[in-house]
Amino acid sequence: MTDFSLIETLRWQPGDGFIRLRLHLARLSRSARRLGFPQPIEAAAKLEDAVAGSAGPLRIRLTFDAQGRIEVTSAAFVPLAPETVWTARIAETRLDSSDRLLRHKTTRRAVYETARAEYAPDEADEVILLNERGEVCEGTITSVVLDDGTGMLRTPPISCGLLAGVLRTELICARKARVGRLTLADLDAGTLYIGNSLRGLIRANLVRS
CATH class of the missing domain: 3.20.10.10 (D-amino Acid Aminotransferase, subunit A, domain 2)
Incomplete structure (x- = not known):
């Protein structure tokens, strides 16, 4: 039995939505295919549900396991200053x-x-x-x-x-x-x-x- 899950960590910005969403979903799908996981067909919808009504930048963490279960958590995110x-x-x-x-x-x-x-x-x-x-x-x-x-x-x-x-x-x-x-x-x-x-x-x- 697989003892790990796949992860995607995304940034969500008001007005912009998820940054690089297409690339994140493509990587998740590719990894699922190569590792024998089911396809994460509900991932995009779960992500949108997680940010509904949010007003500030968020760090979103999605996990996807070999049984097809998706979990999404969110936390406030403070971007780094450009000169960091x-x-x-x-x-x-x-x-x-x-x-x-x-x-x-x-x-x-x-x-x-x-x-x-x-x-x-x-x-x-x-x-x-x-x-x-x-x-x-x-x-x-x-x-x-x-x-x-x-x-x-x-x-x-x-x-x-x-x-x-x-x-x-x-x-x-x-x-x-x-x-x-x-x-x-x-x-x-x-x-x-x-x-x-x-x-x-x-x-x-x-x-x-």
């Missing part, structure tokens, strides 16, 4: 590039929680994980994006062992980013960004201890 810079650090914990479940957003998050626990909240806003080959993969809640000065952002391929993030997908589809393997040396030489669909792209300062 996060402190990022590198985890000792490693991802396994052969674990194909890492390509899907699920409730199985032990490896990310272990990596996050390596640093106190005041030491790092985000912690970046590498794989067994030392290639850069992703943050515990974000995709990694690098400005390497070529005019197009670069983000690791999912074959390195990482989630196909919705913001990452949007950047690639809009030809603002290309897929390419990254090393720590690359991060040191370029301008680092991390981000997700909820918070957008965030400038990051990588601290190497």
Whole structure:
């Protein structure tokens, strides 16, 4: 029996509705198909029900299990200021590039929680994980994006062992980013960004201890 659920975390804005809704639903459907879950045909309706009558920005979390059950929770959301810079650090914990479940957003998050626990909240806003080959993969809640000065952002391929993030997908589809393997040396030489669909792209300062 499957011991995990699929997750989508979305941002809802008054007047704009759900941000990147089409990409979120497409990812949920694709993951359900590849993992043998039923199709989440009621997901869009459940999301709309969750925000009915809301007046302020919301963080919406949808879970979908192998039996087809959908749960949606909401919480008030405060966007980051545009000039925000996060402190990022590198985890000792490693991802396994052969674990194909890492390509899907699920409730199985032990490896990310272990990596996050390596640093106190005041030491790092985000912690970046590498794989067994030392290639850069992703943050515990974000995709990694690098400005390497070529005019197009670069983000690791999912074959390195990482989630196909919705913001990452949007950047690639809009030809603002290309897929390419990254090393720590690359991060040191370029301008680092991390981000997700909820918070957008965030400038990051990588601290190497």
